[in-house]
Amino acid sequence: MGSRASTLLREEEIEEIKKETGFSHSQITRLYSRFTSLDKGENGTLSREDFQRIPELAINPLGDRIINAFFPEGEDQVNFRGFMRTLAHFRPIEDNEKNKDPTASEPLNSRSNKLLFAFRLYDLDRDDKISRDELLQVLEKVDVEQKMSIRFLH
Numbered sequence: 001m002g003s004r005a006s007t008l009l010r011e012e013e014i015e016e017i018k019k020e021t022g023f024s025h026s027q028i029t030r031l032y033s034r035f036t037s038l039d040k041g042e043n044g045t046l047s048r049e050d051f052q053r054i055p056e057l058a059i060n061p062l063g064d065r066i067i068n069a070f071f072p073e074g075e076d077q078v079n080f081r082g083f084m085r086t087l088a089h090f091r092p093i094e095d096n097e098k099n100k101d102p103t104a105s106e107p108l109n110s111r112s113n114k115l116l117f118a119f120r121l122y123d124l125d126r127d128d129k130i131s132r133d134e135l136l137q138v139l140e141k142v143d144v145e146q147k148m149s150i151r152f153l154h
Contacts, residue, residue, distance in 0.1 A: 017081065021088035022107055031087065035080050045077035061141040065121045089117040
């Protein structure tokens, strides 16, 4: 699997992804290997079903919201570049990289981009507001998961 990952990802693509996401060369190649292992259709993209096979997402009460974050509106597939852009929101904020290049766009893992990303997990209808019903849906999912965990432990 490792050789397949390294041969299909060109060096210039790795450099572009590094600049765009802040991931290191080794992180990108490792994540590409994971991406290709999830790509059951072997077509260079992931579907929602591919994500649903990830055990940690399958049991997460917000798993469906996290999965949806990988897909632009109206899309049902995500390529490696889109996959990396979404994962970049989960990278830690590195203050020492802030304002490195004043002409560069704000990093995907900046505080404001992380807040916007988290906001979109709750804004289901994408109207730029979190309605009472949207918030209640999340709280109910988390509450159900918590109750299931407590029952399991007892």
